[in-house]
Amino acid sequence: MTQRGIIQLDEILLDPPFVHRNGTGVWGLSEDVLRYIDNTLKPGDKTLETGAGMSTILFAVRSSEHTCIVPSEQEIHLIRAYCRRKNISLDHVHFIADYSQNVLPSLARERSEDLDLVLIDGGHGYPVPAIDWFYTVPMLKIGGVVIIDDVQLWTGLELKRFLANEDAWKFVRDFSRSTAYAKVGQEYAREWSQQPYIVRKSRLPQMLYQLRSAVGLILKGNFSELASKVRKYLAIG
Ligand SMILES: C[S@@+](CC[C@H](N)C(=O)[O-])C[C@H]1O[C@@H](n2cnc3c(N)ncnc32)[C@H](O)[C@@H]1O
Structure with a gap:
């Protein structure tokens, strides 16, 4: 300086x-x-x-x-x-x-x-x-x-x-x-999935979205689609 x-x-x-x-x-x-x-x-x-x-x-x-x-x-x-x-x-x-x-x-x-x-x-x-x-x-x-x-x-x-x-x-x-x-x-x-901060901050909103979708399917009595989504989510389907 x-x-x-x-x-x-x-x-x-x-x-x-x-x-x-x-x-x-x-x-x-x-x-x-x-x-x-x-x-x-x-x-x-x-x-x-x-x-x-x-x-x-x-x-x-x-x-x-x-x-x-x-x-x-x-x-x-x-x-x-x-x-x-x-x-x-x-x-x-x-x-x-x-x-x-x-x-x-x-x-x-x-x-x-x-x-x-x-x-x-x-x-x-x-x-x-x-x-x-x-x-x-x-x-x-x-x-x-x-x-x-x-x-x-x-x-x-x-x-x-x-x-x-x-x-x-x-x-x-x-x-x-x-x-x-x-x-x-x-x-x-980069795409969001390559950005660690965005991935972390998106976890909760994504989970809430999935929960809302699941509740919607239960209320409609659509258990086969719910089962298919759960299998996909758990990667066992
Ligand atoms: C907090 S002052 C900047 C202080 C300055 N760095 C200093 O050391 O005194 C914010 C400045 O941003 C300007 N400003 C507001 N919106 C702007 C924009 N969209 N693009 C560029 N400058 C903007 C304002 O006119 C003001 O000069």
């Missing part, structure tokens, strides 16, 4: 950019993630984030070749104004003013597998974090890291639990409300 980096992140933390809530506040990343990004990034690294704020300014300070996808023109304007005031160059930051779910599918087709870091911190409603992850995977290089913010919310937490059970992803570390995983393999859209 360079001395320049420490001073500039500390400055951002002491005088944060009010870019959210109509310019009255900031829903910034927690300090531990910001410090991780500050310590990890090398100049010229290629990065992408969904959402914008303190993180965008840090990516600018660290001079990464950065893509920021955020629908709010006002937030982009406030980030530009803050950077002007602090003399921070945005030369390496490319803003795309749109929702990530609109932009990422075509970006994923155009861009090669060259990203070093992806930050998922845009929309937090279902299924936006999963969409952000799905379409950024092909752009992330092997060894590259994805940070998922707000794993205290179900949408982020489920994504984290899913990655924790996939061989193609290696746990890097947890933060106060974020997590980081490194891409170590190419598999990412």
Whole structure:
């Protein structure tokens, strides 16, 4: 980490950019993630984030070749104004003013597998974090890291639990409300039966479905079909 980096992140933390809530506040990343990004990034690294704020300014300070996808023109304007005031160059930051779910599918087709870091911190409603992850995977290089913010919310937490059970992803570390995983393999859209987390989470709903079907057959007095299903289930038929 360079001395320049420490001073500039500390400055951002002491005088944060009010870019959210109509310019009255900031829903910034927690300090531990910001410090991780500050310590990890090398100049010229290629990065992408969904959402914008303190993180965008840090990516600018660290001079990464950065893509920021955020629908709010006002937030982009406030980030530009803050950077002007602090003399921070945005030369390496490319803003795309749109929702990530609109932009990422075509970006994923155009861009090669060259990203070093992806930050998922845009929309937090279902299924936006999963969409952000799905379409950024092909752009992330092997060894590259994805940070998922707000794993205290179900949408982020489920994504984290899913990655924790996939061989193609290696746990890097947890933060106060974020997590980081490194891409170590190419598999990412396998059929559900090949995804250990989905298999485990589907067991109970599948059993309940079978139970409901069995009760339905009993109520209809259809015992031959019930017997055939039970034999099939026990693999003895
Ligand atoms: C929690 S804030 C991001 C905080 C930022 N990482 C920081 O360090 O300050 C969430 C951001 O996501 C943006 N956003 C909301 N829905 C989005 C979507 N569907 N695609 C991209 N960005 C979205 C909001 O405009 C806001 O900038």
